[in-house]
Amino acid sequence: MIEFRDVTVSYTGTPALREASFTVGEGELCLVVGPTGSGKSTLLGAACARVPHFSGGLLSGTVLVAGRDTRDHLPRDLADVVGVVGQDPLASFVTDSVEEELAFAMEQLGVAPALMRKRVEEVLDLLGLAPLRGRALADLSGGEQQRVAIGAVLTAQPRILVLDEPTSALDPGAAEDVLAALTRLVHDSGITVLLAEHRLERVVQFADSVISLTPDGVAAAGAPAAVLAHSSVAPPVVELGRLANWDPLPLSVRDARRVAGPLRERVRDGLAAAAGTTRAGAPKDRAGRPPSGAAAKLVADGLHVRYGATHAVRGVDLALPAGEVVALMGRNGSGKSSLLWALSGRGRRSGGTVTLPDGTDPAELTPAVARREVALVPQAPSDLLYLPTVAAECAAADEQAAAGAGTTASILDSLTPGIDAARHPRDLSEGQRLALAVAVQLAATPRVLLLDEPTRGLDYTAKAHLVAALDELRAGGHTILVASHDVEFVARVAGRVVLLAEGEVVADAPAEEVLRDSPTFAPQVAKILAPVGVLTVADVREALAAGAAAEGPP
Structure with missing residues (x-):
């Protein structure tokens, strides 16, 4: 054909x-x-x-x-x-x-x-x-x-x-x-x-x-x-197969589970060795969790959003501590984007409050101050892009963020290397355009960063670079709330998951608790190696290394 x-x-x-x-x-x-x-x-x-x-x-x-x-x-x-x-x-x-x-x-x-x-x-x-x-x-x-x-x-x-x-x-x-x-x-x-x-x-x-x-x-x-x-580029099931030297290489969770028994035992032993316990070892702490007792950077209290007869957000209470990566998940139409826009101060609210640590509402801030306090990368990255070239967008972002020349361009190159600075943003691929919008907002190193589907159009390498950039912000005390359907990305970056349904919070718990046993939101590695508590290939690699170290030299 x-x-x-x-x-x-x-x-x-x-x-x-x-x-x-x-x-x-x-x-x-x-x-x-x-x-x-x-x-x-x-x-x-x-x-x-x-x-x-x-x-x-x-x-x-x-x-x-x-x-x-x-x-x-x-x-x-x-x-x-x-x-x-x-x-x-x-x-x-x-x-x-x-x-x-x-x-x-x-x-x-x-x-x-x-x-x-x-x-x-x-x-x-x-x-x-x-x-x-x-x-x-x-x-x-x-x-x-x-x-x-x-x-x-x-x-x-x-x-x-x-x-x-x-x-x-x-x-x-x-x-x-x-x-x-x-x-x-x-x-x-x-x-x-x-x-x-x-x-x-x-x-x-x-x-x-x-x-x-x-x-x-x-x-x-x-x-x-x-x-x-x-x-x-390859999905986690293929990466896991490469790590385990499986031949033939499985392409589905079903095929991988059929050969995963020996690997499952090795990972279980590695987790036990890392935890200093018996074979009942537990999953490792996730990097996206905040320090104990961290103060909230943004608090929503009884937040409602209505569009005519549609009640998109229903009485949401949410506290986002410093140094935390929180994933906002839920089916399409559950209210994730409406909640992000309401939290940013630039979207509709029908009730409730949103406050920063000093009691200020983000809606009261000027745009210049707001991007350093609460910055939003929307689902449509073109909403942030208005200049004729990538270079012009980067230069304007540096100036508006009071950042050093080349800051935005450097962030962009770390996410998706090799973009021609003379190209018009509309001529970029969806993933490149999204990376540019993310770089524009990251240049200001906002205290709270809100991301709406930030991996759309990004390959696995670009996602890894984004994970590294967000983890660096988290380590510096910044707070990140990311709405995403990408369960593999969430498993790598988030320490906590908030699950929305019909505009209401139905779960708010550590990421491994929400993701590991969910038939819908569990990542591939969790499905393949269940009931062992790992979510990503990186978790498996660390567990195997811990097991090998515990065994010592042959």
Whole structure:
């Protein structure tokens, strides 16, 4: 269905994709992986003719889509066979409500009204959108918008689906539902899916093939286990398999648990040795916890947020101590973003109070003072970016934060190295744009930092750099509250988890207590090695090292 023959794509003389050759067959789910900025979006764009017809640049080689050469066919000429879902759902919407958006593509293709109604109902059920059918698109959460964008493509019943990070804004449960729906379409309807995703732990077990891109745009294609065994980016189950020298390499929790018995015992012994106890050893203390008796940097008391008839936040009480990383979790629409905006002082409140240690409400602060006290990185990073180049954004952030020249640029380079400072922020990938917004806010070293889905579009390496940056802030006495669906990131960075449901706090406890036994929020390592109390590959590595040290030299 999709064939690339020696395809190279260049922008201003710099190749984003180099001599890519591969074939994606009918009824196949092909996963595209690679570091942030490695050319994944360019590859997807070439597969639907948006590159170079819409994006510009120079394409050499041949791209065939359902037998049609993209040199001779514009994106509109492929609309009957290819459906595309981009990284930013808002950018794709052309109507105001959910039902209208689901019907729009069919209207353009001339589908009969009775058939349109039938397909809309089917997609509403397939993606769990029925409760949202009459809602305005602007009032939906980011994850809900993502599901609508996917549904708007599915109603046209294309033969090929091209998706750029389709689960990046979804909670784990919703992501599983979407991936299960895509898998059913592949297996039952023979639809071909080309999908790029950074959260590989969610999707790799569904893939029939993988295309791995290096940072300079070189592609390698093949079977998932063979490609991921040598890929620079890999999910925790693969990293754990590499550490344990498992062969063949498992790609799912189920397959890993079948061979994890000996490793589980070694980790149990290592934890016991590290704790100086018997085999009943306990998990290690997590870095995200605050010092004992740390004073609160931000306190919410009885906080409410309403949007018309929607009660988004219901009487939330929350204290954020100095030197703590807190993760805010919950399904899409549970009120996480509304709570962050209310805490920042820049969002709506319908009741309750938010105070800093001196009793000041963040809403009363000037913007210049507020960014040093309570800074928010929103889910849409473009909300913070307004200048024509990356260099200009970095320079302005340095000036506004009263930081030394180059501070923001240095932070950005540590998160995602190699971004051209002369590029416009809108021309960056979603992950690069998010990293820039994070760097802009980190330059002021705010006492309280609020992050809304900060790993969306970031590869595993960039996430590790973000973890290091947040841990440095935490060690310096700063407080971080991060709303995230990324359970692997939360397991690495947070010492405490606050779980929201329907705008209310339903759990507020140490991270390992909330994550370890949860069927929805447990990270892959916790599922594989349960009931042993570890959450990450790093935890396993430390336990094995402790066990080896206790045994002494042979």
